[in-house]
Amino acid sequence: MKTRNYKRVYVWELPVRIFHWINVLAVTVLAVTGLIISDPPAILLNMDASESYWFGTVRFIHFTAAYIFFFNMILRIYWSFVGNKYASWRAFWPFTKKMWQNFLHVIKVDVFLQKEEKPDIKDESIGHNSVAAISYIALFVISLVQVFTGFALYADMSNWWLPQLFTWVVPLLGGDFIVRTIHHFSTWIFILFVLIHVYLVFYHDWLEGKGEVSSMFGGYKFVDKDRLKDKTKESVSENLPKTTEQES
């Protein structure tokens, strides 16, 4: 058995992790409140309209979460210009050869579960792999769709200039009906994304044991020592905490 030495690499910086969990929370709240808005349950309250406001509250939560979702997204876009290379927009850029090689590799090994003839550690992704990157691009696009359609629907309920920036979406698409239909449909894309995303995170963690799940808490992933530039120089390992993990 070949010995593999692992080094702890700081992959997800704090802002990325904060973004991730706020996003999780916001999307969950938005999807749940959104689906309630689209089909409110028959809660039989023995109350007069003047005493109850639950549906208004659900909508209020949806709109509040929408703002959080939106600003969080803006901050993440900012961080993709100043953050580390795993946070950078370049990590999502789909037009490089490397990206597509890795894409094919992941499709082959992780989606169709084929054997590799000659496993190459270069194929192991440190940040997200290429298939994941593509899925985040899709998520980003669908988030934009959600923001544009959502704020377009919202604009008429608000006097603030920010929602007003989106009023043109309604005439472009033809009316609130279609805007709302798209908004509703995209919600399901979020749900499907979450299913796949969560499953694959667990799958990788289970298969590779390199801290896939915990990386979004602490920020670290474990990377084969052979991938570090200079294995003998101390400076490399000195920058990292002295906790080189080992397997025999």
Add this chain to the structure above:
Amino acid sequence: MATKNEVKDKTYYEHIIDQGYSRRDFMKFVTYITAYMGLETSMLGQVAKALETTTRVPVIWEHFQECTCCSESFIRSDHPIVADIILDKISLDYTLTLMAASGHQAEAAKKATMEKYNGEYILCVEGSVPLGDDGNYCCIAGRSAKDVLEESAAGAKAIIAWGSCASNGCVQAAYPNPTDATPIHKIIKNKPIIRVPGCPPIGEVMAGVILHIITFGKFPELDGLGRPKAFYSKRVHDTCYRRPYYDAGLFVESFDDENAKKGYCLYKVGCKGPMTYNACGTIKWNNGISYPIQSGHGCFGCSEENFWDNGPIYERMTGLHGFGIESSADTIGKVAAGVLAGAIGVHAVSAAITKRKEVSDHIARGKKNEQTLDS
């Protein structure tokens, strides 16, 4: 908008007085119509002045693929001066449905107006235009609607697209739109067009729009879809008197339940008020007597584009075409999620089989490390 050719033409005011109305009637009418134009009371003087000084603006009213409900609605707008005097007796030079003349005479009258007032008349269009089969689905006097429209639009100063047919295509443009029914703005590109959707539009709204144009010589303020803001800037939902029930989450579950009797919100039985821009909640219908929601029936969004293709009338669901009848976003979503969950299950099981060597290696190493732990 005085017409050069007709220096001696009478003003609207003079016409109204000639018809036997008093100055007092006239001022009452001005107050009424100013309100309906969505203008402030301080504009009363300007409206009166405009009617006193403007000479008549000729109007040509075309009828294509339509049911005449727009005309019906218009002549029922609740002030006699509007339909009777302003249009019928004074301005309306051509309208197949209401004019006394017919056949060649009618066409001759139209031709005369188009020539005499070239570039000055207002063209009102009721109905959509079928472009399929060379336009043969709708012909007037032996010519296709498209032909007729293009001719009368050429000399028009501006165009009013009455109702959902002319604005959006309405029900004859519903999927699969067999005649290729097309709204006016998709055919005429070089003229200002105001869209007044609704099936039909509210009579008072129509009156307000046309009076604004003939008194001030320009369109009222329009929104992004070319609709007059005064009437189409709010959702029916935003002015609905059942709105408190909506916010309180008190909904009618079916038309014969207790909640329906109590007048709760109709959202769950398909009310499209939240997506529909119209003035039904404020101006109402039949001289302000009622409107659909007040009568216990949800709004079905007649003034919105594609309202007939946006899912069932009595359900609050998000429909989609091409995925089979009655399929909603949620059904598709649930099926997709189910299929996906199945695929994930299959993947997990196959992964456990195909990667078993890798995983058991990991486990073996881990165990070995555990045994060699120092303390």
